[in-house]
Amino acid sequence: MRTKLFSYLNLDSDVENFDSIHATIERDINFKGTNLWILSFAIIVASVGLNMNSTAVIIGAMLISPLMGPINGMGYSIATYNLPLFRRSLKNFLFAVAASLVASTLYFVISPVSTAHSELLARTSPTIYDVIIAFFGGMAGVVAISSRFKGNVIPGVAIATALMPPLCTAGYGLATGQFVYFFGAFYLFTINTVYIAISSVVISQILKFPIRTVVEEKEKKRINQWITVIIIITLIPSLYFGYELVQRERFNENADRFIKSVSIIEGNYLLNQDVNPGKRTIRLVYWGNSLSEKQKRSIIERASSFSLDSSLIQLEQGFSLLDEKKNVDEISKLNSEINRLKMVLSKKEQDADSLRIRLEIGKQLLTEVKAFYPQVTTCSYAEAKSYDDSTKKYVQEPLVIFISRKEDFSTADRAKLQTWLKNRLNNKTARAYFETRK
Template identity: 55%
Template structure:
């Protein structure tokens, strides 16, 4: 393939729509009245409910039907073609949409009985430079698709990737709850998406040399371009800083995990719990077992410098000590902490020795179900019993038979091998048979 054919493959002008059609499409998309207005209202409600109940699917639905992309593309298009009348209309309609979104979401979160901030909501409160990249790439894809005769399903994909509606509703949550860091973080993310979708639109329109519909003097052009540069710069600078902070926190978390995995073993003690706080550069280690001497604690802390954790705050705490007096309160604490040890070791897949006697075998199903639930929520029942199986030669083989009830049998069957491996490790035996109802 020669260079001319290769260049032709990347030529987006070959499928370009007529300029008049593109102009009409952009202009129709900026208005919020009638159908668009009702769609906006429904999208706001759906996004608020999705954030409130932490449902990713519902939030994606809100992003798909949200008409907020229209006036943003209109702003970028009008700036690129110096159509200031269209820019004015885009700004007015965009301001109306933002005010409606903030007002409706604030009202919803004021009246809803569910006030907890879930992960989907928190994910919209800490924007960084990567959100700029997503918005810019999404805006480029959106305007290229809009300029093409073969639009496909790019616009809905851009709406999902850039996520305009959820951060606006998250800002409403911040207003309703008085959590100003949520409000400013979410609204900043919304601003990033708005500005860089518009900037991407401007770049592609200029690149494709769309016609300038009205005569504009050079001073107005320079003023418009200057304002675009200033707004883009002011928007991107904080995101670069937040991106730098994010990278530092990710690196700290990775180094801390490596340190905990390799250097925190203390003979005669179990590591019950480890907490990593990258924002405060702190690591908290909680042990159970024999009383840990200060020298042993310091030896663990000193090893942190080999993992680029200089300056990190590392605290080592004794959850319980077997050398303390065994008063009733201490015994209760020991039992509680021992149960935590067992649960954590099972979760991490380490080998547990089955301590239950044959008399307690009938309660094994209950114990296993309690440990399975966090890993496989679809499993609803668990029964365990010792069975003897005979082959054709009447040779006997003892098996621990496990019968699992599931609310999603297909999913549980797909996890059959993982379940079998988990049971073998948990029960320290290869003689396991699993039946799924």
């Protein structure tokens, strides 16, 4: 059983010739000719996609970007202790990074659109989840490069690990002087770079790529120490940011449930709320009868039921005697909100009345029909949707079942009851069914 399991997990049978793998990695390292032109185009495409907030364009830039080449080269050269190849990979990688930063910065300097859209902001707050994506995405990429069956893994890895967008976002930060964006995006790019390279190291060692250079044990140990240091330095901030992300999401969920529970407080209506997950504060603005101290304490104390610190709840009364214009505006808002709530309550009452009436229809029909047809002992009422395959629409049809426990319904009785039912319900689609249970 264990041997069979290992045979499924074994990669050796699918691994490409080591010389071919080495040649592929060496070829993709260089940024000249075709790769240089493709890099230039990818930079512009990614920058425009971020500027226009176009997800499709950004994905296109990820697919055509050749940045994975030197990163895989660095990981492969570290795993095989090929320092000359590592230097070449690092040199080409730094050149690509510098070119991308310069080009994207120049683009955003001259672009008339400087708004930070959602696609751009998404690249400024890396977390531990980005580490996981980069590491396992990189492993998939290296396995695909090493395999004789490439498939469509490489494009998928390019999209998942997203090297080009954070680099162009860093250029946006430089162009607009928003260095928080620059450092956040560049840190995300660093995470992707480091953990894709580390995944290359891991797979290269698992597949036992041959060491092509002579290296001393002391040098190997020093390289391994440097790898450990880089992994730790890159990982620690992402753990903190990941923890902060989880806390913010949890705070938002708790705040949302808390706000719904205090939207109406004894004649006071919640007009506005402001939830700040960064500062962990909740600001609530009420309108209506002035909140008493008792009501304020009740609202603040209720926060603890939703795992919220009561000291973070800020309560404000929307009405201000010092600002007449504001009072008029607030009164208008209050009237609109009151009218809306009245309409909502009226609609709910109508729905409830309609439901109660429908529940009683069967009972009413039974009472009325027994006066003429005493053999009817049970009456069931329901509304069904009748679909027409030519129009793909449905018609709501009342269905009534009359049950007799004494004698069968004659044909004449059935016809009379059917006609009576349609007139009684004022619905020509109403249908009557008859059943005898003796």
